[in-house]
Amino acid sequence: MRERRFHVSALAFIVLGLSLYLSGLPETTYVKSAVNLANTLIMPVLKFKESSVKDLKENIHAYLDLVNVKKENIKLKKELEKLLLTEWELKACVRDLEKTLNLVKFTQKIERTNYSVSRIIYYDPSGLDRFVIIEGGKDRNFQEGDLVVVEGKILGFIEQVYGSTSRVVTVFNKKLSLPSYVLPEEKRFIYKGDFPLGKLLMVRKEDPLKEGTPVMFRLKGKLSPEFIIGEVIEVKRGDDPFFKEVKVKPSVDPRKEELVIVVKGR
């Protein structure tokens, strides 16, 4: 490029740029429509950028989720193995007990309890934890009324059985009523679910019930361990002339649980 032409053209473009920027000329209709036209031509590039950045972000998130799922799977697998081992141990205990009963000629027929491991797949969206949905339904022979427990604590019982899922009413649900007892004398009461605290019914005024007493449940006529429902946290005399008002804090927190055991044929 020649000396003079180079300087003149460079300075001319600099001045043109400055005048365009400072004059406000781009705001006039003709220039603006030209700019709009140029922007319309550029728009596919912007859309492409937006979609590619979005895709990239989604892929990264998907990858990270996948890594988490793998870790979660390993953790769950270990838990499942532990539970299966416990189940196997329980069955061994039952066999031993039956042998002992035979040896001492104990004639009463004790029915075996069947267990099945399941997983919570949906929680009550209201936040009141009144129900959960678990994996397995008619396909695994679950029945309405089957007890659902977690680590010796009662979660609830199956209210409705679907094809491959079941709806479980929890100990926070008003629909749930369970015959219960308190240690050490095994006094019998009725537990009624409610959120956030359940109630213990039929507690007479003279019953010496104290805060901190565990409320238990055991399957009737079956060889089964005792399950804990909750703990008495408040005992009031109440308005009723015969019965006390007792509040029970359930031991289970459905949102923290994932694997559950369904005790079949309650």
Added chain:
Amino acid sequence: MIFAGLILTALFLDVLLLQGYFKPGFLGADLTLCALLVSASFRGRDTIMWAVLIGIVKDLFGDSLGLNLALYTLSVYVFNLLLEKFLFKNLPSLLVGGLVALTLKKIGAFLLVSVKYSFDVSLSSVVLGVVLDLIFMSVFYGTALKFQEIRERFL
């Protein structure tokens, strides 16, 4: 053709990705101008027309018609003058010359934009921009030298 493709790629990367990370964008790293300055150190005065063209295209991406046209042309023009005056052609001299041109562009942008708009300046953003500019220029210069060497060997 290859040069045009590279400059346009730099422009799109600059406008679509890089500028979003700096606030305000015109004080951050400028990949396109770095590419133009390195190109000017090899091609000389011919780069001024590219600066004009890229300035216009960049103006169309934003809402500041004329700003980049003036500043890109000015930076490349000043860089060319420095190049011819001091006859340097190595990396340290390129970086010094490039830094002068880039600083001129950033000061110009700061003054011109503050005439019309008010904005906050982040010092860390400006410093990061300068560091990235130096890195971009070094990488472009190294790549261009390698490319030239390969071309001379085979053609």
